[in-house]
Amino acid sequence: MSKKSQVFLIVIVAIASAALTALLVNIFEKKVESTQPWVRVVEVDENDTNPEKWKANWPKQYELYAKTAITTRTRFGGHGGSEALPEEKIDRDPWLKRMFLGYAFSIDYRDRRGHAYMLQDQENTERLSKPQSGSCLHCHASIMPLYRELGDGDAMKGFEKTYQYSYMDLNKKLHESGHAYPVSCVDCHNPDNMEIRVTRPGFIQGIQRLADSDAPVPHLPSIERWRQGSREKPYDPNMDASRTELRSYVCGQCHVEYYCSDKMKLTFPWGDGLRVENIEKFWDNTTFPDGKRFYDYKHKESGAEVLKAQHPEFELWSQGIHARSGVACADCHMPYMRDGATKISDHWVRSPLLNINRACQTCHHFSEEEIKARVDGIQQKNFELLQRAGTALMDQLDAIQAAQAQGANAEDLAESLEFQRKAQWRLDFIAAENSMGFHAPQEAARILGEAADYARQGQVKAINWKKD
């Protein structure tokens, strides 16, 4: 080869490799762009609970998040009533109020509404006319910095102190610390890389309890995998869970059954599994520090030591076909939407029935009317069963009252009162769950069937109190 052509070749190779490098860089940048289609204008860190600050970097997600302040309404979802205050649930279903007699829920129990209101609605509820514990704030505020402050840097330690604070005192501290915001970006995202994660101590301890149990969780494969391993380190949802699981875990930080009062720390009762009878067993085996069997309140009419169920969305979803098929809360409640060339998650968390096109039709190829009709069919059947089980419980309470009028005492009625505890626990589990049976229709029907059966058995026991 001549010197001239040698130089020529070198130049060609140089140009080609430069072009290739440029191409690779371009492809790489595109890749980065499609996974991280944002420009960081401001730095955000663990203490940035004010979502406004995050807005500069992620304006679309912020705008959608802010829409949770808008009223939404479906047949069973969203809220009725005025903007000042959502409708009272206890007035709509009179049996609900009687079921709660002796507990703060009989004073004020309203429809839920959007995330934007969570702190305000908690601060305004008349349930606070009875003293409540600082644990309440776990799910109604962006509270992690305050937990760290109370635990000298250790959030878990800080959290474990908070049940001993009164609600009023801890709420005051929250406001003074400057973190009085509803659930915020930092609660679900790692501020360094925006990956989703869980932060809430109650959830982390609860899911570890579940992992340590041998309850089957086919819908949470990372737990089953962890159980097969050495178990040297506790199950860590942020390290061990898949992204799909995290897309439900973030919601499971709050949309769950719990104990929240001043006798012990906030507890997610998953040590025997997630099904209604697993949780019942967990509570039945729980004792207060004074050695007494666990209960949430004594029923004012009957004296039964009963349990109060709270919004078990995560638990009921766990028993349904969607969970089993890997469909996460976020798939239906935060579906993807197009934003120019990128896909973003709809941070306007609300009823998927307002969004069937993006929430359901990505998987179900039926018309919107058809999908709506299927959901309505499920919810209507659940509603009817719920009313029947409610009626059965009221009949039991009537029978107990009649027996008491005839002179029956607590001992005479002991068996009936145990049936009330079982019946009411199941009835309330589905009444407090917010999907009107949709998250797991067959499971909800099973639970309501048991509720009605236990109430009727308890009714018979009360009627026959002299004979037994």
Ligand code: HEC
């Ligand atoms: C397959 C889709 C789907 C999945 C998955 C799903 N949901 Fe739902 N969810 C629904 C539907 C449908 C309703 C009923 C909405 C209505 O009645 O307007 C609902 C209702 C709700 C409601 C009440 C909504 C309102 O407007 O009042 C809450 C809260 C909720 N779900 C939370 C969750 C949580 C938490 C998870 C995960 C643990 C979850 N959902 C998983 C479809 C889903």
Ligand code: HEC
């Ligand atoms: C484990 C999380 C969690 C804890 C702890 C918690 N909440 Fe909530 N709260 C929720 C969720 C989720 C909703 C929305 C679903 C619903 O209304 O069923 C809600 C709804 C509410 C509402 C609006 C609807 C209603 O019930 O009238 C009020 C008020 C409220 N909570 C007050 C409280 C008080 C007071 C405490 C402490 C005793 C408390 N919360 C503790 C998660 C929690």
Ligand code: HEC
């Ligand atoms: C920090 C606790 C917390 C987390 C995390 C959380 N929620 Fe909520 N959610 C609440 C509370 C509290 C309310 C009720 C607010 C009120 O009534 O003022 C609520 C209300 C809702 C509603 C009713 C909205 C409406 O317009 O009526 C839906 C639907 C919902 N949440 C779904 C979800 C889903 C899905 C996730 C996960 C992506 C999630 N939530 C994460 C606490 C939480």
Ligand code: HEC
């Ligand atoms: C209740 C939990 C929750 C809160 C609060 C929340 N997000 Fe998200 N966010 C999610 C989930 C779930 C995804 C989907 C992540 C995935 O699939 O990897 C997501 C995704 C994102 C993404 C990735 C792109 C996308 O849209 O899918 C960005 C950016 C983001 N959120 C920004 C924010 C900002 C900014 C805020 C506060 C204004 C916020 N998020 C509040 C749960 C939350």
Ligand code: HEC
């Ligand atoms: C990510 C995919 C996905 C999304 C999103 C989804 N589904 Fe499903 N859905 C499934 C799968 C998978 C099944 C199980 C049956 C099957 O394999 O076809 C199912 C089953 C159902 C069933 C039958 C339930 C039963 O108990 O037999 C109904 C009804 C349903 N979906 C409604 C909805 C509605 C309403 C939405 C939106 C709120 C929705 N789905 C969103 C995947 C999805």
